[in-house]
Amino acid sequence: YVADGHHRLAAAASYARVRRKEVFKEEGEYEDFLGVIFPKSDLNIIDYNRVIQDESELSEEALMNAIEKQFNITQMKEQTYHPSRPHHIGMRYKGSWYNLSLKDNQVNEKDPVARLDTAILQDLILEPIFHIKNPRTDKRIDFIGGIKGIEALNRRTDEDMDIAFALCPTTMDELIQVADANRLMPPKSTWFEPKLRSGLFIHRF
Incomplete structure (x- = not known):
């Protein structure tokens, strides 16, 4: 793989x-x-989170109503929040954290890509609400590896971004199931550890 x-x-x-x-x-x-080859037992996948600039021009009430069509929304008391199970997405908005819990029958659970939390966030929130169709090229979105901690999402939304989304890590089994189905992972779905040291090799052919 x-x-x-x-x-x-x-x-x-x-x-x-x-x-x-x-x-x-x-x-x-x-x-x-x-x-380089790693056995899967030596690899760790940690979360890969998102921060976005909100250009939707939606009021807070309108935004929450749009999200609530597919998710149950719970405001959290904590200053930082990281979801601990799949189909739960953390959202930091206007200084507060919310847990977005996916309602039943919103995705095809038999589809190995559609049921990934990265795909759920993209398909149900980022594209329909914020009109971010291509996260690879859209300048309104940035990606923050979980190695930096949830505090990095707080900092970015206090500085230059408007909304942060925290995701559960993709599991190794989910990754393998997507590959076995000859499918591709959504962009920025996995942050692997350990990472190799960076270097530059030049060889004349």
Whole structure:
């Protein structure tokens, strides 16, 4: 399973195909790429959270009413809040944290992608309410790895963003089920630990 680096892997494969045509043989250094293998027992997946700029122009009441169509909303007393189970999403809005609990029959639980919390947030909140259709390119959204803690969401919503969303980590089983179905994970669904040290290698072909 390619847990990270699939774009680099695709680029390496594309380069190999070009070189095969140039030298007319399937051998050479271009057939190899640098990689590392971890057993899943040594990998940890932690949450990958979102902060957004709210340009919906909805009032607080209108926003809550829109979210309440698919979620039960509970205001939390804590200064920080992180959901502890799937289909519960933390939301920081105007200095307060809320638990958004998905109502029954809102997603297809048999679909390995649609039932992911990252997909639920995107499909039921970010796109229909805030009109963020492509989280990869939309400048109104930013992603914060759970390694930075929930306090990072508080800071960003106090500084330059309006709303934060905290998610439960994707599980290893969920990741494998998506891959086995030949599907792709939603963008920024997983933050893997441990991470390799960064470095730069230059090699002349």
